[in-house]
Each structure stands twice: as C-alpha cells, then as structure tokens.
Amino acid sequence: MKKISSLSGIAAFLLCAAIVFTSFKVYNDKTPENSSEQNLNQHSEFSAHSCEKEEWGFYGHRMINRRAVFSLPPEMIGFYKKHIEWITEHAVDPDKRRYATKHEAVRHYIDIDIWGTYPFENIPRKWTDALVKYTDVYVVNSRLDTLHLVGHKVMDVDKYKMTLRSKDLKKAFRKDTVVVYLNGYNEFYKSHIQPQYYKDEMLVDCQLLKDLFKYQPLDLDCDNAFAIDRFSKYGILPYHLNRVYLQLVEAFRKQNIDHIVRLSTDMGHYMGDAHVPLHTTENYNGQMTNQVGIHGFWESRLLELFNEEYDYLVGRATYIDDTQEFFWKTILDSHVLVDSILSIEKRLSRTYPQDKQFCFENRLDATIRIQCEDYCRAFHEELKGMVEDRFTTTIHSLSSVWYTAWVDAGQPDLSELLAAQEAERGIFKNKDDEETDKSFKGGVIKGRGHSN
Ligand SMILES: [Zn+2]
Numbered sequence: 001m002k003k004i005s006s007l008s009g010i011a012a013f014l015l016c017a018a019i020v021f022t023s024f025k026v027y028n029d030k031t032p033e034n035s036s037e038q039n040l041n042q043h044s045e046f047s048a049h050s051c052e053k054e055e056w057g058f059y060g061h062r063m064i065n066r067r068a069v070f071s072l073p074p075e076m077i078g079f080y081k082k083h084i085e086w087i088t089e090h091a092v093d094p095d096k097r098r099y100a101t102k103h104e105a106v107r108h109y110i111d112i113d114i115w116g117t118y119p120f121e122n123i124p125r126k127w128t129d130a131l132v133k134y135t136d137v138y139v140v141n142s143r144l145d146t147l148h149l150v151g152h153k154v155m156d157v158d159k160y161k162m163t164l165r166s167k168d169l170k171k172a173f174r175k176d177t178v179v180v181y182l183n184g185y186n187e188f189y190k191s192h193i194q195p196q197y198y199k200d201e202m203l204v205d206c207q208l209l210k211d212l213f214k215y216q217p218l219d220l221d222c223d224n225a226f227a228i229d230r231f232s233k234y235g236i237l238p239y240h241l242n243r244v245y246l247q248l249v250e251a252f253r254k255q256n257i258d259h260i261v262r263l264s265t266d267m268g269h270y271m272g273d274a275h276v277p278l279h280t281t282e283n284y285n286g287q288m289t290n291q292v293g294i295h296g297f298w299e300s301r302l303l304e305l306f307n308e309e310y311d312y313l314v315g316r317a318t319y320i321d322d323t324q325e326f327f328w329k330t331i332l333d334s335h336v337l338v339d340s341i342l343s344i345e346k347r348l349s350r351t352y353p354q355d356k357q358f359c360f361e362n363r364l365d366a367t368i369r370i371q372c373e374d375y376c377r378a379f380h381e382e383l384k385g386m387v388e389d390r391f392t393t394t395i396h397s398l399s400s401v402w403y404t405a406w407v408d409a410g411q412p413d414l415s416e417l418l419a420a421q422e423a424e425r426g427i428f429k430n431k432d433d434e435e436t437d438k439s440f441k442g443g444v445i446k447g448r449g450h451s452n
C-alpha cells in the first residue's frame with residue numbers, strides 16, 4: 001500500500017480516522033469471523049469506511065489548497081507561498097464549521113437532481129432568484145386556516161408575472177387565480193423576507209403582502225403570515241462559491257491580508273467539494289441505490305491510495321470571464337459523472353469476488369473494515385482516470401479563481417502588501433477559530449451531514 005507521505009497528510013488522515021471511529025462501528029482486534037459473502041446490505045453498516053464526512057478527506061482538501069499555490073503567476077505566488085502553511089492547514093475549516101452553525105452544512109453540496117434534469121436550466125443561477133422561486137408564503141386567515149399562497153408548486157411564472165393558482169386562493173381572495181407582478185414581488189422578497197434568511201422563522205407582514213395586490217383590487221384575509229425556504233436544505237454550493245468569490249475580490253480591493261488568506265483558503269475547500277460528483281446529487285452516498293458508502297469510497301479511499309500516481313502538472317492559472325457561470329459549469333461537469341460512478345461500482349461489486357472486496361486494517365489501535373487495495377485498484381481503473389481528472393482539475397480551477405479575483409480587484413501589488421506585513425502568522429488565530437475548534441471537537445453536525 002502506498003503510504004501518505006507528508007506529515008500533514010498523516011496527521012490529517014489520523015484525525016479523519018478518529019472521526020470515523022467515534023461515529024461508526026469499529027471492530028477491536030478480536031474481530032468476529034465475518035462471512036466471506038459480503039452483500040450490499042452489509043455494506044451499508046460500514047458507510048464510513050474512510051473519511052467520507054470530510055470530502056476528499058482532510059488530506060485531499062489540504063493538497064488542493066497547497067498545490068494550487070504553485071499554478072499562480074509571479075505577481076501572486078510570493079504572497080501565497082508566504083501563507084502556504086496556513087492555507088494548507090486550514091483547508092478543512094469549513095467542514096469544522098458545520099459543527100458550529102447549522103447554516104454551514106448546506107454550503108458543501110447541492111442535490112441538483114431534486115430540482116429537475118440536466119442541464120437544469122430551470123434552476124435560477126442567481127441566489128436571490130432561486131430563493132424567490134423556491135420560497136413558499138403562507139397566510140393564516142381570520143378563521144385560522146393556513147393558506148398556501150405563493151410557491152413554485154402553486155403558481156405559473158412567465159417573464160413578468162406570477163399567476164397564483166393554489167387551491168387555497170378561494171379562501172384567501174374568493175378567486176381561483178390571482179396575478180402578481182414579478183418586479184413587485186422580487187422587491188418585496190428582497191426587502192422583507194430575505195433579510196430574515198438566517199432566522200428560524202421568517203415572518204411576513206400582512207400589510208406588505210396586501211400591498212402586492214392593491215392594484216387589482218383584492219381583499220386578502222390575513223391575520224398573520226410566514227415564509228418557508230424550501231430551497232436551501234438541498235444545498236447551495238454554487239451560490240456560496242460565488243459569494244465567497246465576491247468577498248475575496250473585496251478583500252483584495254481592500255488589501256486586507258487576513259481576509260485574502262482566509263477567503264482563499266475557504267474557496268479552496270468549496271471548490272474541492274464542487275468537483276466531487278457525489279456532492280451534486282440527492283443520492284450522495286448511494287443510499288437510494290443500495291450502494292451506501294460509495295461517497296467515501298470515491299472521494300477519500302481512492303485518493304488516499306493512488307494520489308501519488310497522479311500527474312500534477314496542471315499548468316498556469318487562467319482568467320475566468322464569468323465566474324458565476326464557471327461555478328455552475330463545475331457543478332454540472334461533476335453531475336454528469338454521477339451515473340457512471342454509480343453504475344461502475346454496482347457492476348464491480350457484483351462481479352468482483354465477494355470475499356476480496358473488504359479487508360481489515362489496523363488504525364489507531366482499532367481494526368476497521370475497509371475496501372481492499374486490489375478492489376480499490378479495480379474501481380479506480382474502471383473509472384478511467386476520473387478521480388485524477390477531477391482532483392487535478394480542482395487544483396487548476398482554484399488557482400484560476402484566486403487569480404481572477406486578484407485581477408478583478410485591480411491587481412493590487414501583493415509584494416508591497418507582504419512587505420507591510422510584519423505581523424506573525426498568529427494574527428489569523430482569533431477567537432472565531434477557537435470557537436470553531438471547540439464545536440468541532442464537541443462533535444455534532446448542525447443540519448444535515450451531507451455524506452452519512
Ligand atoms: Zn464528500
């Protein structure tokens with residue numbers, strides 16, 4: 001077996017293994033005789049045979065961030081090299097934040113197939129547009145009926161207007177259909193509902209709601225009203241990428257070293273997740289096709305074994321004309337690979353000798369059941385370079401995104417910035433980091449842990 005060679009890699013893997021051990025069934029050295037016939041149902045018991053909770057593994061994320069530095073142009077590479085240890089070490093901070101805030105988990109994936117079929121043109125590429133489309137608004141009338149007024153399942157939308165056609169409309173307006181103009185509704189959403197995005201409950205003011213219909217005129221029976229975001233829980237990764245990107249541009253503009261380093265590091269993590277096909281599907285861990293565990297098998301186990309064989313000459317960073325489109329393309333490019341991964345693993349698990357698929361390995365004084373190296377090799381070869389391609393593409397994409405942000409910010413002189421920075425690396429270790437670490441060690445993901 002090829003060993004993970006770097007020290008940080010080993011540390012990362014051990015940390016990762018520790019998480020697996022606390023969350024999943026582990027055998028002690030007196031492993032019970034296991035049936036040589038391992039069927040797929042048994043497979044499900046061992047869904048975290050590697051670091052699937054950590055996406056590409058801690059090791060993978062760190063390597064992406066580290067290697068991306070070396071594809072930067074001369075004007076940038078000095079600055080990034082100066083901070084390379086921090087950028088490497090903190091590549092998994094966003095995963096740790098999932099333990100600190102419930103809003104973090106959804107930033108690491110998008111179950112895009114929930115919303116339609118490839119190329120998913122029905123999904124608004126802009127964040128607010130997606131929220132407007134997939135947020136339901138309910139009214140409670142004077143008789144305390146809860147009426148579903150607005151939402152993508154109860155309205156037709158064209159270029160300028162939404163035609164509401166909920167069966168509840170009669171109770172709200174005594175009409176079967178009601179028209180709302182999109183401009184007005186979008187404004188109402190942005191100014192009134194969206195600011196409440198991070199609250200547990202989004203309340204809607206009856207008068208503001210009534211104002212939407214005042215030209216018709218319609219009498220809305222509204223005692224109180226509320227909104228429910230139906231979108232975010234299925235993942236917001238492409239939108240979050242764009243958000244972090246814009247923040248990074250701003251950090252370059254303001255020449256804020258702390259923010260540049262932090263946001264570059266975070267960007268690396270989310271770009272890593274976006275290149276993993278199983279981060280773009282509802283069937284993210286094969287749970288819908290009796291292939292539980294495939295998430296970690298693809299993104300962690302194969303990488304752990306074979307990363308040293310990859311060709312890392314990814315070339316110099318290139319400028320990206322439209323970053324929003326680029327992030328979406330990354331997600332779509334990932335998504336088209338989902339079917340191949342699932343079908344190849346399904347075929348292989350049926351044809352490969354059953355008793356040679358899983359092995360036992362000792363890690364941290366415990367024995368874990370994990371895919372055997374030869375079985376991994378067979379899967380890796382059947383995938384025909386897919387893991388290598390997605391992994392090395394991530395490195396080039398990340399470098400290009402950093403470069404594009406710097407260009408879009410007006411190419412600030414980073415060597416000057418470096419010269420001005422006499423402060424020690426410790427400036428990045430602030431209270432937020434400590435809180436994140438504490439929550440991470442506490443151990444419960446808030447919101448859905450994507451891959452288990
Ligand atoms: Zn993952």
Ligand SMILES: [Zn+2]
Nearest residue numbers: 055095108273
């Ligand atoms: Zn992640």
